[in-house]
Amino acid sequence: MKREGTMADTAHPGMVQGISIRKRIWGWYFFDWASQPYNTLMLTFIFGPYFAQTATAQLMSDGMTQQAAAAQAQAWWGYGLTVTGILIAVLAPVLGSVADSTGKRMPWIWLFSILYFIGAMGTWWSAPEAFNPVLVLAFFGIGMIGMEFATIFTNSYLPSMGPKKELGRISGSGWAFGYVGGVVALIIMLMLFQAGASGKTMAGLSPLFGLDSATKADTRIVGPLTAMWFLVFMIPFFLWVRDEKNEPRLKYRFGKGVTDLVQTLKNLPGNPSLLAYLGSSMFYRDALNGMYTFGGIYAVGVLGWSITQIGIFGISAALSGAIFCWIAGYIDRAIGPKPVIVACCLIMMLTALLIISLTPTSVLWFAVEDGSALPDQMFYLAGILIGAAGGVLQSSSRNMLTRQGNPERMTEAFGLYALSGKATSFLAPALIALVSDITGSQRLGVTPLVFLFALGLFLLLWVKPDGEPET
Known part of the structure; x- marks a missing residue:
């Protein structure tokens, strides 16, 4: 049941605790800018593929074939993300409920920002000569937990950013701004740090700070770069976004938070x-995360791409995401988020099928000449589609939640949203890991994503565009 009287449904004040609404919105945008590199650089385009390359080389040195080692490395990555996803799923709704019960979100954002920084920084210790998959995955998981939980709390500010009819545009613009941040960070990584086969970066420079490509320091620097990027660009968020004074100021009581959550679940x-x-x-978000998580690893293992090639792929995907998120924000405002979500899910299903069909010698299951550039070109196209449809899907999805949830329990609603995204977040990595293990094929390992998108589309049939009527 929705309640009236929230800022999303009334005339929005021009100031919040002495800060103009324009500054507040831009501060909120800067969280997307600051946090996006964990997805762009760490999860998808640089560190994830680096983990796969390094783990594959380690396994091959122990006697595995290249194909079996690549599949096993993909499985390790999947199992690591499974554990992280389960931890997030268990804690997200409880913490969201506690935050709503106290009216205090900002202290939680500080806490999880620290975890983000520690986790990203810790991945520096992943040199090939002393590679410990468990330790590396632990640091990566700490950073991802920090990012995911900080996102839950910052997303819950969305209804206070403007009138309800403007939230789709604001959400889309914020997501587009975040994608631009990811692009800029990725370009900096490729131009100044990541060495290619020649030992030079894409700008023709030696890696900054004398980083040695022999120890993969030029690649491992992505962790400290991501951590420092976040540290610097969170400053506008902490300066311009505040908890509202009219929120209750109760003590942190986990018992009350859990009790409120249980009641919310009973009311669902x-x-x-x-x-x-x-x-x-x-x-559908689980499937999307699977696309993001395993896209770069797939390119390394199936198409034999270098980290630099994957970086260029990432730039094209992120630019596509930035452009289409901004455009779709206005479409969302005009027709609502549900049709946008449906269209994006269909595009992602077709893109997943395209990816599955690609090998160095085939496109859409039809053979091509050995050495043909077409498989690589089609994978670049897939990246553009993933960037566009994936970004829009996430932006419209968080706006859709503002139409479905109780405005007075919005952090809890986003906690439940995180729970729904993480309750089965182990499913895509686990299914990909399992199918990769069983078939010994990275390509076939991606097939479960198609079915997850289809399940998401099916359940959308029961979703009302503006939620249940107020009573």
């Missing part, structure tokens, strides 16, 4: 549209 069947949406997004 009475809000079938929200329940269906949480179920739908659970599957």
